[in-house]
Amino acid sequence: MPHLVILYSGNLDCDVDMTAVCRALADAMLTIRDEEDEQVFPTGGARVLAYPAPSFAIGDGGAAAVAAGESGEYGFAYLNLRMGRGRSAVVQRRAGEIIAEAARTLFAPLLQKRRIGLTFQIDVGPEVYDAKFGNLHPLFQKGKN
Amino acid sequence: MPHLVILYSGNLDCDVDMTAVCRALADAMLTIRDEEDEQVFPTGGARVLAYPAPSFAIGDGGAAAVAAGESGEYGFAYLNLRMGRGRSAVVQRRAGEIIAEAARTLFAPLLQKRRIGLTFQIDVGPEVYDAKFGNLHPLFQKGKN
């Protein structure tokens, strides 16, 4: 954790370099610091994944835009960050603001060109069981020593 | 919001036009009205995305169907709608019934042909931060005036 999953309409791929978006959002996540100025998300735990949907439907399908003389090719991206429990409300809001600001900057050129729905939410999940068994974290703990 | 995400086994693509399913479900979402006969979901907020899974496993992998003289090629679709907080239980149930009915109709031909697992759930999410920064909604607010 944290995991940021981007679900988006596949028709954005022509206008967005989603790998660059993933990287920029991961970088933003790693800048977030808590009230004690400690990094909130462990470096090895920051993961961003983006999935273009091959099939989708958005709003009225384009009718309102066409009626307004625009392209009816709407796009959509949903950014959903799941973070672990136990962070303060201050840290949650700070994380939200920093990532939202990064996303706004990244998608600004797209919003100049097209009609796009963009939603970003942070969830603190309803997990009843949690296990981590990778080998990424030790790389960074080692680096600290 | 609302977002309806369809996760399904890729072996359904040969039998279902998933883009048409997305459109029909988005249309169904837009028909839902509350106790005051107001449209529940804003037109610009209705989004449906469908993702075929290239790898999957279902049930016993087909053994029971083969033993019964049927095809062991099971399929599966999971429809998950996430809607915003603050709607009444009546509206939540009404949304569920309308979308489930639309899904039943859409998948009926498939259920005539194949063994398919179909689950539909509406979640009201555990978000601790929520931001919307697209440019779709103004198109419809403008349309209202």
Place this chain on the structure above:
Amino acid sequence: MPHLVILYSGNLDCDVDMTAVCRALADAMLTIRDEEDEQVFPTGGARVLAYPAPSFAIGDGGAAAVAAGESGEYGFAYLNLRMGRGRSAVVQRRAGEIIAEAARTLFAPLLQKRRIGLTFQIDVGPEVYDAKFGNLHPLFQKGKN
């Protein structure tokens, strides 16, 4: 239900047979038994789907590994099981342990070769509406008689 969804960085496909992973995890799910030695998850309800992400970013992007003389090509898999409500904490923990153990075994060869983040969580969902309308379950109920 239950549904186990695997979101993973697409760069694992070269080293993992994800269809085999799905099958092995479904098999593990079907072995779970409750306090009365009854099968916890109905055979027709066990579903595993795996989605490679074409775009992703992980940790520091590889810098720490490269600095340590390793490959900077991190991978990542997130296993998320959603199960129905109403199971005891004992059953939830047992499900977690059995599936985590299966996942550990399945990913062990990969962890020998590469730096991978692996997270597994079980959620009991926040659904406000739930409908099932497939035709898989009757196949197994029939089989019981």
